[in-house]
Amino acid sequence: MQRRGSGRIVFVSSQAGQLGVFGYTSYCSTKFALKGLAESLQMELARENIYITLVFPPDTDTPGFKEENKTKPKETQMINETSGVLTAASVAKKIIHATKQGSFTCSYGLNGFLLTCLTCGAQPVTTCCEILWQSLFTGLLRLIMLRVINSFYKLVRKNKQIP
Numbered sequence: 001m002q003r004r005g006s007g008r009i010v011f012v013s014s015q016a017g018q019l020g021v022f023g024y025t026s027y028c029s030t031k032f033a034l035k036g037l038a039e040s041l042q043m044e045l046a047r048e049n050i051y052i053t054l055v056f057p058p059d060t061d062t063p064g065f066k067e068e069n070k071t072k073p074k075e076t077q078m079i080n081e082t083s084g085v086l087t088a089a090s091v092a093k094k095i096i097h098a099t100k101q102g103s104f105t106c107s108y109g110l111n112g113f114l115l116t117c118l119t120c121g122a123q124p125v126t127t128c129c130e131i132l133w134q135s136l137f138t139g140l141l142r143l144i145m146l147r148v149i150n151s152f153y154k155l156v157r158k159n160k161q162i163p
């Protein structure tokens with residue numbers, strides 16, 4: 001990429017890399033770390049005309065996902081159902097589209113969009129639309145996401161397994 005004078009690196013994180021999820025402590029923390037790596041690397045490689053796309057897909061229908069569901073806690077399954085399951089082909093198609101557009105982030109559905117806006121922090125932006133959404137609507141989006149997160153907490157408390 002450096003010899004060519006341009007390029008794009010794609011990191012696949014997860015919606016679970018944008019908020020903590022019951023039953024995913026190790027998974028969430030490693031996916032959160034990709035965001036820091038992507039932001040830092042983007043800044044370091046920009047002078048080489050090499051950029052990053054950071055992808056936040058929801059659950060994706062793969063053999064690994066099917067295997068994971070065999071042992072996933074009930075609470076985690078219920079939380080995950082709020083975002084749905086996408087086909088690997090639809091996830092890949094959107095990754096290719098976001099990469100070709102030069103987007104720093106790639107999210108899926110309403111929950112993904114909300115999470116990406118709310119967790120943008122100091123990440124790079126690639127469109128004026130992103131700047132507007134993140135600047136003007138973050139307060140409202142935060143209130144909406146608080147309702148969603150509270151529903152997750154209620155779900156976890158309600159389904160507490162008694163030993």
